[in-house]
Amino acid sequence: MYEDFKVTDRWTGEQLHCKWKGTIVAIATRHADATDIRFAVNDRPVWISLPNLAWVEQKRRTGHVITDYLAAQIAGLYLKQAVESGYDNGREMYTVTVDEVLELADKVVHEAGHTTKLPSLPVINEDLRPEDEMAIHLPGETA
Numbered sequence: 001m002y003e004d005f006k007v008t009d010r011w012t013g014e015q016l017h018c019k020w021k022g023t024i025v026a027i028a029t030r031h032a033d034a035t036d037i038r039f040a041v042n043d044r045p046v047w048i049s050l051p052n053l054a055w056v057e058q059k060r061r062t063g064h065v066i067t068d069y070l071a072a073q074i075a076g077l078y079l080k081q082a083v084e085s086g087y088d089n090g091r092e093m094y095t096v097t098v099d100e101v102l103e104l105a106d107k108v109v110h111e112a113g114h115t116t117k118l119p120s121l122p123v124i125n126e127d128l129r130p131e132d133e134m135a136i137h138l139p140g141e142t143a
Helices: 053-062 068-085 098-112
Strands: 004-008 015-025 034-041 044-051 093-095
Touching: 004 068, 015 068, 034 068, 044 053, 044 068, 044 098, 053 098, 068 093, 068 098
Parallel strands: 044 093
Antiparallel strands: 004 015, 015 034, 034 044
């Protein structure tokens, strides 16, 4: 579905290959109450930031949780819609609202038919540490 897809840029007509690369709870990296989903867009890093409050609201409203798989699909659908609508302007990070997350979650689950039918997320490379693959290191850590 939206963990690995191609989309055409509205303004340039360029074909973009968008591929999920990782999911990070942002409190650890940038002290934000969000979960950041990283995609490679033609090898350019793009982060989709989902507010953690959306997890609480999803559970409260539906009784169901947002899983890692669902979060990646939500972020991928957001990215796809941003590119198709012309909203993507080459930024490295996009912030999604709680209401947008909930709306996208409904669309993804409806399209898949059930959360158990969502694609699993690939292991990028078993020989690489995720922080090396994503080029994220804490101050004082060696790369």
